[in-house]
Amino acid sequence: MEKHTTKETQKENSNVKKQLNFADNHEFMLASQNCVAPFNHLEIIQDGKVIWSQKAYAFLEEECPNCANPSLWENARCNHQTGLFRVTEQIFQLRGFDMANLTLVLTPNNKWIVFDTLMSIECSRAAIEFADRWFNENGYPEVEGNLAGIIISHSHVDHFGGIRGLFKDFKVDPSVPIYVPEGFTEAAISENLMVGKAMGRRAVFQYGSSLEKSPFGSLSVGIGQGQSTGTISFELPTCEITENKIIAIDGLDLDFQLTPGTEAPAEMNTYIPAYQALWMAENCTCTMHNLYTLRGAQIRDGKSWSRYLVEAQRRYGPKAKVLFHAHTWPRYATEEEPDAINRYLLDQARLYKGIHDESLKAVNAGYTINELAEQVALPEELTNQWYLRPYYGTIAHNSKAVYQKYIGWYDSNPVNLNPLPPEREAKQMVKYMGGAEAILEKAHEDYEKGNYQWAAKVTNLVIYADPENKEARALCRRSLTQLGYQSESGAWRNEYLTGALELKEDVDLFSIESADSSELSAQMNGEMLLDYLSIHTISTKKQQTGMVKFTDDWQLSNGQIHSLTTTYFIDYWQGILTYYPISSDKEEVTLIYEGKRLAFLQQMLDSSGEPRNWSMLFKADTNNYFNIMEP
Structure with a gap:
């Protein structure tokens, strides 16, 4: 991590001391x-x-x-x-x-x-x-x-x-x-x-x-x-x-x-x-x-x-x-x-x-999701309360949440309806802006002026066009670091500094264990497990149908065990899995499983498991470490 604070960052942080009452230690x-x-x-x-x-x-x-x-x-x-x-x-x-x-x-x-x-x-x-x-x-x-x-x-x-x-x-x-x-x-x-x-x-x-x-x-x-x-x-x-x-x-x-x-x-x-x-x-x-x-x-x-x-x-x-x-x-x-x-x-x-309300006022006035942060403001008597300061959430990203909840990601400008993927867009942008060298020259100027958000934005374009560009990686990293040092939100600081860290060379990517790899997976009911399997299918030309029966047990507060058996019709078609619960037990059941879901899940994802003809249609997803800061 770059351990250097620019004069602009020092000035920004010094101004915070003037804006808030630090004599109040309540x-x-x-x-x-x-x-x-x-x-x-x-x-x-x-x-x-x-x-x-x-x-x-x-x-x-x-x-x-x-x-x-x-x-x-x-x-x-x-x-x-x-x-x-x-x-x-x-x-x-x-x-x-x-x-x-x-x-x-x-x-x-x-x-x-x-x-x-x-x-x-x-x-x-x-x-x-x-x-x-x-x-x-x-x-x-x-x-x-x-x-x-x-x-x-x-x-x-x-x-x-x-x-x-x-x-x-x-x-x-x-x-x-x-x-x-x-x-x-x-x-x-x-x-x-x-x-x-x-x-x-x-x-x-x-x-x-x-x-x-x-x-x-x-x-x-x-x-x-x-x-x-x-x-x-x-x-x-x-x-x-x-x-x-x-x-x-x-x-x-x-x-x-x-x-x-x-x-x-x-x-x-x-x-x-x-x-x-x-x-x-x-x-x-x-x-x-x-x-x-x-x-x-x-x-x-x-x-x-x-x-x-x-x-x-x-x-x-x-x-x-x-x-x-x-x-x-x-x-x-x-x-x-x-x-x-x-x-x-x-x-x-x-x-x-x-x-919520101020965001919707801005939405109805025609402001887009990226404009809300500068439009939504609340009374200082409220926002200057220490217990309401933006250490976790912020007005900037919470206002965007309101926008997304009510009208989604699209701003109704057809130019933004079907944009190029980031890597292709970056290559086109770099070409139109005169090449990486011209961009970096201007980005250095913006960095020196304290325009860290813009410097980070344009240098990341260069990185997406050419991940091996060391100068772009270094300047983007420095810009993100200063943004992190200025952030009042702990979450924002972490985001910026982690982005900077991952732009360093020879840094191992890191992921947190998620619920789907923990004990929680063992408690999935039949429908949850089928949903999970649906996003672990292998895309093939195969077609297959069958029945699967699950028995789930719950221990009630009086100590009694309650069992519920559900049978599902399942259809696999070229990598798409659909299912529907059925009430009849007369149809032939292909798969039967009772008790914990995790063992069944492992069986279905293991090509050596039984029944083989179904397990071959699914695969475990082990990629926790995809890139974020570069293609």
């Missing part, structure tokens, strides 16, 4: 207070591999250097606060042990309810063991052996992937109920099922997974330091919350509010009346969130998200004394700020509704 106070057992130099190592490290971020305890946006540095300092935190007398959080938080709620019968499990079993195991040492020394029951229930707030892997690490033997106790929002299982499995390889590769850019942890590299992704790289686990839930209602777990009432289609397809908030505590899952965080996540996902509805935030405020805001979430740090209603929670909830609602 967020850092909230992030660091009530830490009963600090562990800022935490490092989790498994088999010689660093799974997660806060020790690597010790540099955040120093003054902000000029290679970092000062606002992002403040956010990173807050996310670096690691240890066991007392939210209330009965609620504790383990923060900084992964990108998300692991929350422990004590019941009247001295047992614990876990809210979210972190992403990796190594991280959740380390968190539980760390908490139990403090609990044992301070008169609290240990978590080990005293779990009354597990609440999983939503369907993103950083909130359920560590579930087996809650148990010493890494096996989930079947007597411990697991509560999830309606639609959780399908959403959790399908999130990465169809495009898991692409998401895994793109996630490297968003989370900065291949970057060094230093002032010149990864700082924060806004909602945490980044993603852990341990083992992901998955356990089928025992209880799905299908409506807003109150449920008692070990004598403690929990009031669930379903919020589908907000930050995740399946999500829920929880209010604990006895403790006047409101758990907002990931529907609130102390930063602007994403309506579109850069790794790739379906667009989130800012209007619906805002509506559920207002509903939470109306239902719980006047009663709650503390608000806590799955990422970042709590908010409190105090004598000095009795309305702090209500204001926080409404500000968050105004943020997403404002982006």
Whole structure:
């Protein structure tokens, strides 16, 4: 990584200090207070591999250097606060042990309810063991052996992937109920099922997974330091919350509010009346969130998200004394700020509704997707709140999400209807612009003027026309580096710096393990598996039809096993797989499979498997490492 900051970047970062009130340290106070057992130099190592490290971020305890946006540095300092935190007398959080938080709620019968499990079993195991040492020394029951229930707030892997690490033997106790929002299982499995390889590769850019942890590299992704790289686990839930209602777990009432289609397809908030505590899952965080996540996902509805935030405020805001979430740090209603929670909830609602509405105003005025970033603006009284700063999402890319949700990618200019692929377009552009040498001469001038976005754009054209052009690669890398150093969004910084890194010579491409290669794949139902196989067909002239029967087992909350057998008609035609469920058992069944899906999937993708005539029509996709910065 180029460790040089230009005068223009230094000036941009210096201006940030003038725009925001850095004398206000309220967020850092909230992030660091009530830490009963600090562990800022935490490092989790498994088999010689660093799974997660806060020790690597010790540099955040120093003054902000000029290679970092000062606002992002403040956010990173807050996310670096690691240890066991007392939210209330009965609620504790383990923060900084992964990108998300692991929350422990004590019941009247001295047992614990876990809210979210972190992403990796190594991280959740380390968190539980760390908490139990403090609990044992301070008169609290240990978590080990005293779990009354597990609440999983939503369907993103950083909130359920560590579930087996809650148990010493890494096996989930079947007597411990697991509560999830309606639609959780399908959403959790399908999130990465169809495009898991692409998401895994793109996630490297968003989370900065291949970057060094230093002032010149990864700082924060806004909602945490980044993603852990341990083992992901998955356990089928025992209880799905299908409506807003109150449920008692070990004598403690929990009031669930379903919020589908907000930050995740399946999500829920929880209010604990006895403790006047409101758990907002990931529907609130102390930063602007994403309506579109850069790794790739379906667009989130800012209007619906805002509506559920207002509903939470109306239902719980006047009663709650503390608000806590799955990422970042709590908010409190105090004598000095009795309305702090209500204001926080409404500000968050105004943020997403404002982006939604202002974007549509611009769309209806004829602005295109790339013009929205300069057209959409919200009141400074809102955007200057530290807990709404763009450390994760930004108005620029969230406004584009609104555009995409409502009218899609096409701007209605027929010139853009069927453009050339990037490599062919780049070669034509370079030719029309007078050749690579002429482009690079002007690009150097723009770089010296601080026009880094344009310098990066045109040098990347040269790279796509001629990937071996070392001068273009070097200048594009330098331009992206300066853009990264200026970025207030941790995700944007990671994107820019990862792009710069991958333009270096002899750098190995990196990808994050996706859900389709983890335990989640084993839980696919028959239809999901057929969908998955549909994008792993081999294009041949072959035609083939048959029947496949799946038997899926679910363990219900009363311990009973429920089985469902479904038979599908399947048709393979020149690489296209179609299917349809049928009710009749009279037709001859070609394939029968019961139990876990993963073994069946491996069988179908293995040409030596049985039945051979079907397995030869599919292939495993092992390419996680496709190019992004060059053809």
